[in-house]
Amino acid sequence: MNEQAETYDDWIYDQVFGAVLEQRLIPGAKLKESELCEVFGVSRTIIRRILLRLSLDKVVELRPNKGAVIATPAAEDVRQIFAARRLLEIGIIEDTCKHCTTADTQVLKDIVTRENAAIQSGDRSGAIRLAGEFHVQLTGVARNKPIQELLRQLVAQSSLALALYEAPGHLLCVDDDHINIVNAVAGGEAVKCRDLMAHHLEKAEAEMRLDAPQDNNDLKSVFAKVIEARATA
Amino acid sequence: MNEQAETYDDWIYDQVFGAVLEQRLIPGAKLKESELCEVFGVSRTIIRRILLRLSLDKVVELRPNKGAVIATPAAEDVRQIFAARRLLEIGIIEDTCKHCTTADTQVLKDIVTRENAAIQSGDRSGAIRLAGEFHVQLTGVARNKPIQELLRQLVAQSSLALALYEAPGHLLCVDDDHINIVNAVAGGEAVKCRDLMAHHLEKAEAEMRLDAPQDNNDLKSVFAKVIEARATA
């Protein structure tokens, strides 16, 4: 992971979240506390604290007495998450334009550069992560901490959804949306920003396969076709 | 408290939050874990989990190795919180109008009724709590769970701010904003809703004394006047 986390807690949080993005942990996967303890060399006290945070961010689901699993947002959930992002990100971008400094522009361009590098090197999870970081950082330019924090949560959920619903191979083509947004923001072109962001978010949502159930875990659906073929044969 | 919390955790959370609204716990007040343990008859494990949740909702501040205190949002923080609320609540109200059923209307009217009863009986904290519940419930009508959850967080922070910055005695006069909003929503008058909500939120923010520091704890500011008077005499 390329993030420098402040505390060890944050680092573990990031490692788990990163494993979700890399699809080494798929939705529905069980997160056994004792295993996480061994992996990270800490006691259950720490692990349980991190699982609580992850659950509040809707990245994992905490089932009472039955342990934690990676969340499986339904298609409708994802639509709502993106609707929320549109509300926040389009609503705030005018302020973003107003407050954007050259230092902000530089940070954003740097993220886009690293994002494109990740895409070209086939680093899917890195690309998802950096795309998320871009949106959070961009929103932070508006200098409204609560909104940035709320967006951080939504982006975490979006990233999980992306890892779940996006067709593999997709998202590995560089597109200019992010850099175009940076330039429009740096130029203070509020109206153009709004349009770019609106189209970008719509495109991002449209690229996901929210129709196909995508149940990687449900063995029945995975093997449904072969079973049926055998039955009719 | 009039909330029926699902779990004991939630109930304790609510009790602490309620104490903040009642100003029995003022910003800066220390939350000693062992005392909370005694009060609620649970171990520190539980208390620490609840303090973590409260800190993620920015109601308490968790200072490493130095314990938890009630958060003291600065005036600028409060402005940002209200800016965030305007973004969410005004942005979502069109959807609220679209989806509002008669059952929704009834629930909302009931809350307003209880809120006015609280105001007239001088129950300040109950009024603040019910006002918050009204906004969260109203937003929930739009059927977007993430947005409702984000607003819940903002409302919690607003309520703390209200308890901090609102002039005592204020807010104890019934006004018709909430019931007017319910009626406009029930009537599907999207544009009118937008205006009512915009004015309502502006009024709510304006009623707070964000200029006066209001540091109840800072003895220097509390005694600043008498000290200065003595010095010049």
Place this chain on the structure above:
DNA sequence: CTCCAATATATTGTATCCATTTTAGTATTA
């Protein structure tokens, strides 16, 4: 052989214990 019940194992939930850090108190000295 399959299904169900009983038992055994494993996992989660909570309380407690120990180590570390902070805070309060006290005494000593300039």
Place this chain on the structure above:
DNA sequence: TAATACTAAAATGGATACAATATATTGGAG
């Protein structure tokens, strides 16, 4: 008397131990 260093008490942070619950396994009956 004021300031500071030192000591003692208390609070927090983390790990562990114990209790409650869920899951897996085994044995038996149909």
